[in-house]
Amino acid sequence: MALATSTSAAPAGSPSTARTWSTPSGAALTWVTVGAIFLVVGVALLLLTALQQASPGFGTLGASTSFGRLRPVATTLVTFGGLGMIGTGVALDLARRLGRAPAQLDLVARAGGALTTLAVAAGSVALLLGHTTGRPGLELPRPFSIPLALGLLLGAAAFFRTLAVREQDAVHPALWHLSAALVAGPVLLLLGTLPRVAGVNDEIVRVFATSGLQLLWLVPMAIGAALYVVPQACRSALYSSRLAAIGFWGWVLLAPFAGPARLVSGPAQEWLETIGVAASIALVIPALAVCVNLVKTYTRRTSLAHPPELRFGLLAGTLLAGAVTLRALLSGRNAGDVLNLTVFADGANELLTVGVAGAGIVAGLWHVLPALAGRRQAGTRMAARSAWWLGGGVVLVALALLTAGLVQGALWTHSVRDGGDAFTGAGWRVVADSIRPMLWVRVVGEVLVLAAAFVVFQQVLATSASGDPLDDDSPTSERRA
Amino acid sequence: MRRLTLLPVLLGSVVALGAGFGVTVALPTADAVTTTETDTTRVYTKGEVQGREIYVNQGCVYCHSQQVRDTLTDAGLADRPTRPGDTLADHPASFGEVRFGPDLRCVGDRVPGGDRDAERDDLVDAMMDYLRHPSSVREDSDMPAYEHLSTKELRRLAKYLVGLQCDDAPDEEVAE
Numbered sequence: 001m002a003l004a005t006s007t008s009a010a011p012a013g014s015p016s017t018a019r020t021w022s023t024p025s026g027a028a029l030t031w032v033t034v035g036a037i038f039l040v041v042g043v044a045l046l047l048l049t050a051l052q053q054a055s056p057g058f059g060t061l062g063a064s065t066s067f068g069r070l071r072p073v074a075t076t077l078v079t080f081g082g083l084g085m086i087g088t089g090v091a092l093d094l095a096r097r098l099g100r101a102p103a104q105l106d107l108v109a110r111a112g113g114a115l116t117t118l119a120v121a122a123g124s125v126a127l128l129l130g131h132t133t134g135r136p137g138l139e140l141p142r143p144f145s146i147p148l149a150l151g152l153l154l155g156a157a158a159f160f161r162t163l164a165v166r167e168q169d170a171v172h173p174a175l176w177h178l179s180a181a182l183v184a185g186p187v188l189l190l191l192g193t194l195p196r197v198a199g200v201n202d203e204i205v206r207v208f209a210t211s212g213l214q215l216l217w218l219v220p221m222a223i224g225a226a227l228y229v230v231p232q233a234c235r236s237a238l239y240s241s242r243l244a245a246i247g248f249w250g251w252v253l254l255a256p257f258a259g260p261a262r263l264v265s266g267p268a269q270e271w272l273e274t275i276g277v278a279a280s281i282a283l284v285i286p287a288l289a290v291c292v293n294l295v296k297t298y299t300r301r302t303s304l305a306h307p308p309e310l311r312f313g314l315l316a317g318t319l320l321a322g323a324v325t326l327r328a329l330l331s332g333r334n335a336g337d338v339l340n341l342t343v344f345a346d347g348a349n350e351l352l353t354v355g356v357a358g359a360g361i362v363a364g365l366w367h368v369l370p371a372l373a374g375r376r377q378a379g380t381r382m383a384a385r386s387a388w389w390l391g392g393g394v395v396l397v398a399l400a401l402l403t404a405g406l407v408q409g410a411l412w413t414h415s416v417r418d419g420g421d422a423f424t425g426a427g428w429r430v431v432a433d434s435i436r437p438m439l440w441v442r443v444v445g446e447v448l449v450l451a452a453a454f455v456v457f458q459q460v461l462a463t464s465a466s467g468d469p470l471d472d473d474s475p476t477s478e479r480r481a
Numbered sequence: 482m483r484r485l486t487l488l489p490v491l492l493g494s495v496v497a498l499g500a501g502f503g504v505t506v507a508l509p510t511a512d513a514v515t516t517t518e519t520d521t522t523r524v525y526t527k528g529e530v531q532g533r534e535i536y537v538n539q540g541c542v543y544c545h546s547q548q549v550r551d552t553l554t555d556a557g558l559a560d561r562p563t564r565p566g567d568t569l570a571d572h573p574a575s576f577g578e579v580r581f582g583p584d585l586r587c588v589g590d591r592v593p594g595g596d597r598d599a600e601r602d603d604l605v606d607a608m609m610d611y612l613r614h615p616s617s618v619r620e621d622s623d624m625p626a627y628e629h630l631s632t633k634e635l636r637r638l639a640k641y642l643v644g645l646q647c648d649d650a651p652d653e654e655v656a657e
Contacts, residue, residue, distance in 0.1 A: 053581060057625040066625065068540020134537030134573040163487060171487055179487055180494035191502060199568030201510040203576045208506045216498065252494050256501020265550040266576065267563045272509045337552040341580045408580075412554040423557050423583050429621040432581075 021100040021167065024093060027109030027158065029372040031089030032365055033460055034117050038081025040450075040457040043354075045074035047446040053343075054439035064128045072132060072139035073124045079218065080140075080148060081120040082453075083357050084185065085113070087221035088155040090364035091178045093372060094228055095159045098175055099166030105158040112154025119148035135202070137210030138192045145193045149186040156182040173244035177224030180252050185217035200267045204260070211259030214352055215283075220251065222360020223290055223320070226313040229367040230294050233310035234301030243293040250286030254279045261327075262345075264336035273333075280331040287324035291317040308380055309366040311387035316360030319394065323351040326398075338413065343435065344405025347398040347442075354449060355394035359387070362456055369460065375467030378459055386455040393448030400445060404438035407431075519566030525644065532641025535634050537573065539627070545585045546577030547645070559587045559647045582624060589646035594618040601643060608639035 052058045052067040060066045096103045103109075123144030126132075132139045140148065159182050163175065192209020231238045238244060260268065260276030294317035298310070327348060330339050339345075370377050377383065411431045415422030422431055509515065525533065536542075549555050551562040563586060568574060577584075590597070593615070595607035607618075612635055615622040630638065 052625075056623045060625055062629045063539065066540065066629075068543055071540060071543045130538035132538055132540070134540075134542060134575065136542060136578050160487075171490070175487065176490045179490055183491060183494055184498055187498065191506075196572075197510060198570065198572035199515070199574055200565040200576075201515050202572055202574040204509050204515075205506055206574070208502065212498075212501070248490075249493065253497045256498050257505055259501075260505050262578075265552045265555075266548055267565045267568065269509050269512060269514070272505060275505060337550075338554060340550070341546055341577065343579055343581065345579050409554060412557075416553055416556045421557060426621050428583050429623065432623060 021096055021102055023096075023102060024368075024371045024374075025096060025103030025106055025109065025158075025162075027106050027113055028089040028092040028103070028368070029464065030110060030113045031092065031116075031155065032086050032369070032372065033464065034113065035082050035085030035087075035089060036365075036457045036460040038077045038085060038120060039083065040453045042074050042077025042079075042082050043446075043450045043453040045070050046078060046354075047443070047450050049074055050439070050443045050446045054436060054443055063130065069128055069130065072136070073127045075137065076120065076124055076127065076140060079137075079213065079353060080116075081124075083218055083221075083353070083361050084152070085116060085120075086365055086456075087218065087225070087357075087361040088116075088152065088159075088182070089113075089372075090225050090361060090368055091159055091182060091221060092155065092162070093368040094174060094178060094225070094364065095162040095166075097368075098168075098172045098228065099163050100168050101162050101166040103158070104161035104165060108154050108161075109158035112151045112156075112158065114151075115147050115154065116151030119144045119151055123148070133193075135192075135206045137213070138189075138206060140193075142193060145189060149189040149193070152182075152186040152189070156186065172228065173238065173241070173248060174224040174228035176244075176248045177220040177227065177251075180248075181217050181220035181224065184212065184220070188212040188217060203263070203266075204268055204272070207259045207262050208256075211262065212256060214349070214357075215255040215258060216252075218353060218357035218361070219255075219320070222316050222357045222363075223247070223251070224360075225364025225367075226294055226316045226360045227290070229309040229363050230313040230317075231297050232367065233303070233305070233307050233313065234298055235303040236297060236300050239293050239296035239300065243289045243296075247286045247289035247293060250289065251283070254283050254286065258283055261331040261336070262340070264331070264333055264340055266340075277331045277333070277336075281328040283324050284321075284328045287320050291321035293317075306384065307366070308377075308383035308387065309363045311384055312359045312363035312366060312390075315387050315391045316356055316363060319351065319355040319359060319391070323348070323356055323398075326351070326402075338409035339405050342405035342408040343401050343439075344408075347401025347405065350401075351394055351398040355390070355398070358394075358449075358452075359390060362390075362452075365456065365460070369463055370467070370470060373464040373467060375463055375469055378462035378467045382455055383459050386452040389448045389455075390452035393445045393450075393452065396445030396448065397442050400438045400441035404435035404442075407435050407438070515565045516569070517566055518569060519564065521564065522566050523568075523570050523644075525570055525641070528637060529641045529644045532637035532639070532644075535630070535638045536641060537575070539630075539638075541585075542573075542575050542577050543579070544581035544624075545583065546580050547571075547584065547586045548576045549584065549586050555584070558584050561647075585642065585645060587645060587647035589643045590648050592643060593622070604643045605636065605639045608643050609635045612639060 049071050123140040188209050257279035260272045261280040264273050412422050421427040548563045549559040592604045592608050593611040595604045611618040612627045615624040
C-alpha cells in the first residue's frame with residue numbers, strides 16, 4: 001500500500017487570493033534562521049563542556065564559564081533554541097505544502113518566534129549568571145520557561161490554523177508526527193515546570209517532562225520531516241501506509257510511558273520503573289517501522305540523486321532504530337544497574353537528541369530552505385557531506401561514552417566485590433583515569449558534530465543572503481533539479 | 482474551510498500524553514510513600530538551605546548524584562539505599578543523571594581532609610579548604626577549584642555538604 005506524495009502547482013479552482021499555498025511563510029524563515037544561530041552556539045558550548053569533562057577546569061575563568069553553568073546553557077540552546085526552533089519552522093512550511101493551503105497567522109507565528117528567541121536568549125544569560133531551577137533538562141526558571149512555552153504554542157497555533165484551511169482531505173503521515181509534536185512540546189514544558197513538588201516526586205515529574213520533550217517533541221518532529229523529505233528526494237511514494245501507522249501510533253502510545261526507565265533501582269516505586277522499562281523495550285517496534293519505511297522508500301527510488309535532505313533523512317531513520325534498540329537493551333534492570341548514572345547517560349541522550357532529532361530536523365531544513373529564502377541552496381555538496389560529519393560524530397560520541405560507562409560500571413562493581421573503595425579519593429581517581437581516553441574520543445566526536453552544525457548555520461545565512469534566485473515561477477523547492 | 486480531519490491524530494496524541502502523565506506522574510506522586518516523612522527525612526537548617534542554593538546554582542548536579550541506589554554498584558556508598566522519605570526537603574531533587582564525581586548523598590560522613598570524629602565546625606573548615614583548592618587537600622582530586630566563590634558562599638556550601646550525613650540512619654542491606 002503506497003501513499004501518493006507528489007506535489008504540483010496550486011490546484012485549479014483554489015481560492016484566488018494574493019497568498020496561495022505556494023507562497024512560503026515569512027515566519028518560518030525567521031524560526032529556522034534564529035534556530036541555526038542557537039544551534040551552532042549550543043553545539044560549540046557542548047564541545048567546550050566535553051573538553052571540560054576530559055580536562056577538568058579547562059577554560060574556566062570564573063563561575064559563568066564553569067562546567068556547571070555552561071552545561072545547562074549548551075543543552076538549552078541545542079534543544080529549545082536550535083532543534084526546537086528549526087523544527088517548528090520546518091513544520092510551519094510543511095503544513096503549507098502538505099495542506100496546499102496558504103500559510104496562516106503569519107504575524108502570530110512571528111510573535112511566537114520572537115517570544116521563543118527572547119526566552120531562550122535571556123534564559124541562557126540567566127543560566128550563566130546562576131539563575132537555574134537545578135533540574136537537568138528543565139533548567140530555565142519560570143520567567144523564561146513559561147514565555148518559551150507560549151512562544152511554541154503560538155507557532156503551533158499558526159501550524160494548526162494552516163492545516164484547518166487545507167485543500168486536501170488526505171493527511172500525510174508526516175503531519176501526524178508533526179501535529180503530535182507541536183501539541184506535546186509546549187504542554188510538556190508546562191507540565192514539567194509548573195508543579196511545585198519536592199524529593200522523589202520532583203524527580204518523577206522531571207523525568208516525565210525531559211523524556212517527553214525528547215521522545216514526544218524533538219524526535220517526532222524529526223520523524224515527520226524525514227517521512228516527507230525522503231519520498232520527495234527519491235521521487236517515489238512512501239513505501240507503506242501501514243508501517244507509517246504502526247510507526248506513529250506505536251510511538252505516540254508508548255513514548256509517554258518510557259521516561260521512568262531512567263529511575264531504575266532509584267528511590268521511586270518499582271512498578272513505575274517496570275512501566276518505563278517495558279515501554280522503552282516496546283518502542284523498538286515503532287522505531288523499526290519508521291526506519292524500514294524510510295529505507296524501503298529509498299530502495300524504490302526513481303531518482304539517482306542523493307541530495308542533502310535524503311542523506312539526513314535516512315541518517316535520522318537509521319540512528320532512530322539504533323538509538324531506540326540500544327535504549328531498550330540498556331533499560332533492563334541488569335544493564336541499568338551497571339550503566340545508569342555512568343557517563344553513558346550523556347551518550348544515550350546525545351544519540352537521540354543531536355543524532356536522531358538533529359538529522360531529521362535538518363533534513364527538513366535542507367528541503368524547505370530554498371523555498372523559504374526564495375533562492376537556491378548555496379552549497380548542496382557541503383551540506384550533503386555534513387551528513388557524514390553528523391552521523392560519524394554522534395556515533396563516535398555514543399560509542400565512546402558507552403565504552404566509558406561500561407568501564408565505570410564494571411570498576412564500581414569490581415571494587416565492591418573486592419571490598420575496595422571506588423567511590424571516594426584514590427579509588428575514584430582510578431575509575432576517572434580509566435575512562436579519560438574515551439572522554440577525549442568523545443571530544444573528537446563533538447568536533448565533527450560542531451562542523452555539521454556550522455554547515456547548517458553557514459548554509460542558512462549564505463542561502464538567504466546570496467544564493468542564486470530560483471529560476472522557476474514556483475518558489476517551492478520540489479521543483480529543484 | 483474544511484473540517485480538521487486530523488482530529489483522531491490529535492485526540493489520540495493528547496489522550497496518550499494524558500494517560501502517560503496520569504500513570505507515570507499523577508499516580509506515583511499521589512502515593513503516600515513519596516510524601517510521608519520518615520525518621521530519616523532530612524531537615525535543613527537555614528544555613529544549609531542557603532548552601533543548597535549555591536549547590537544548585539553552581540551546577541554541582543551535573544557531576545554529582547545524591548542517591549544511593551539498591552544495586553551492587555552502590556553498595557559501598559552507604560549502609561542502605563535512599564528511600565523516598567529521605568528526600569522530602571529536597572527541592573529540586575538533585576538526584577543527578579551522571580556521576581563524573583562521587584555520589585554526595587552521605588558526603589558529610591567522609592569529608593576530604595577531615596577527621597571523621599572531628600567537631601562539625603572543623604569539618605566545615607576542612608570542606609571549605611577542599612572546595613577552594615581540591616588538589617591541595619587531596620593530590621589525586623581532579624575536581625575544579627571553586628576559588629571564585631566568596632568565603633561566605635564557601636562556608637554556606639560547606640555547611641550544607643557536611644550536613645549530608647547518613648551514619649545515624651538505621652542499617653539496611655543494599656542489594657546483593
